[in-house]
Amino acid sequence: MNKNYLFLSLLMILLAGGLLLLPDRTNYSQIPPEDLLWDIIQPTRYVTTEQVAKMIIEQDPTLELIDVRDADAFKAFSLPNAVNIPLDSLLSPNYSDYLGIEDMNAVFYANDDMLADQAWVIAKRLNYSGIYVMKGGLNCWIKTIIQPAPPPETASLDAFDLYDFRKGASIYFTGKTITAPKSDNKSKVIVRRKKKTKATAGGC
Amino acid sequence: MGPLIPQGYITGQWEFVIALLIGAAFGFLLESSGFSSSRNIAGVFYGYNFVVLRVFFTAMIVAMVGLLYFDYLGWIDMSMVFVLPTFLAPMLLGGFIMGLGFVIGGFCPGTSYTACAIGKLDGFAFLGGFFLGVFLFSEAFPLFEKFYYSGDMGNITIGEVLHVSDRVVAFAFVVIAIAAFYVTWLIEKKVRANRTESKFE
Structure with missing residues (x-):
């Protein structure tokens, strides 16, 4: 037998045996701290409740809502089609498939920004892209989408447009019916009909 | 990386x-x-x-x-x-058929191309049979579609099993x-x- 084969066989056994002696890797690959800091201060990492509502209504296939509260809170109330990944399970291999999906926008939310922000930082450190936080969380969702308050009369036209959208979204998510404003002093509509004029007949 | x-x-x-x-x-x-x-x-x-x-x-x-x-x-x-998903029984049968093709034809799909690349006639004959097999397989696929997708074990590895x-x-x-x-x-x-x-x- 060729001595080279013996040497190569021995080398392969040594290399494979070396694998057994290596300690397990526990340190996840992380992005550099300066990149993380830069990303943290970007306002683009937030999405508004209106943007999320619009994507849900339009059934945007790229939206992936991730509820980072615990399972009980998720059962009590959650957004349509959201998945529940409690913050302490975010690194669990069971949930790793939910993050880093190409062309998907994963939006973290909780009751407020706290838990969602933490989830965002963990995911960002692990170099996941396409991740966002729903600004204000579910508290803001209730305030702006479920029970929107009308803007003051002096507000800009944009504010009224936003209010109209929120009212529409509220109807969509709560199933409310549209009620026209009631008024007691109904004014009678007077219908005036024009007298029919006879077609000119005869002539010269 | x-x-x-x-x-x-x-x-x-x-x-x-x-x-x-x-x-x-x-x-x-x-x-x-x-x-x-x-x-x-x-x-x-x-x-x-x-x-x-x-x-x-x-x-x-x-x-x-x-x-x-x-x-x-x-x-x-x-x-x-x-990780390629495992369909145990269909893969075993597929492996057996491929082995049969190996011993009868003297090539596997990849090696038949290398034989064609250097102008070997048996390589071309094998490739003809290969395309005929692909055609017949595609045409007859509905007949064994159920078996083809049976026993899905997911993206598992030997270590996981x-x-x-x-x-x-x-x-x-x-x-x-x-x-x-x-x-x-x-x-x-x-x-x-x-x-x-x-x-x-």
Whole structure:
């Protein structure tokens, strides 16, 4: 037998045996701290409740809502089609498939920004892209989408447009019916009909 | 760092370019390893030439051990590497049919292309049969579609089935491969000593 084969066989056994002696890797690959800091201060990492509502209504296939509260809170109330990944399970291999999906926008939310922000930082450190936080969380969702308050009369036209959208979204998510404003002093509509004029007949 | 495309280091449009380069390199290595000769390939079944077993087993253990070291060093994220789903019974039958094709035709699909590349007529004949088989398979697919998708075990690995780490599996495979190299060398020696029609080495 060729001595080279013996040497190569021995080398392969040594290399494979070396694998057994290596300690397990526990340190996840992380992005550099300066990149993380830069990303943290970007306002683009937030999405508004209106943007999320619009994507849900339009059934945007790229939206992936991730509820980072615990399972009980998720059962009590959650957004349509959201998945529940409690913050302490975010690194669990069971949930790793939910993050880093190409062309998907994963939006973290909780009751407020706290838990969602933490989830965002963990995911960002692990170099996941396409991740966002729903600004204000579910508290803001209730305030702006479920029970929107009308803007003051002096507000800009944009504010009224936003209010109209929120009212529409509220109807969509709560199933409310549209009620026209009631008024007691109904004014009678007077219908005036024009007298029919006879077609000119005869002539010269 | 890796895999490069899923991690976004290079865009997905490069997939075909990379596939072309790897394909060309693979074809070149197959040809230079003597895989364009159906005698070398069919030799496995007659016991006079185990080059196929040696080349593929070597490629497998080197890739296995190498990838696990890469994973340890953080050069590749093995959790992002695609694992082909396992359909046990259909794969066993498929493997048997492919083995049958191997011993009858003297080529596997890849090696038949290398044979065609150097102008071998048996390679072209094999390729004709190959396309005929693909056509018949596609036309008759509804008949065995149910079996084809039966027994889906998902994207599992041997380590997950046996509940051992991938490193133990890799070590076991290296030992099995080297044992196989030795045993096949002994068989080859014995069979070749009794052969009169052709000489080796």
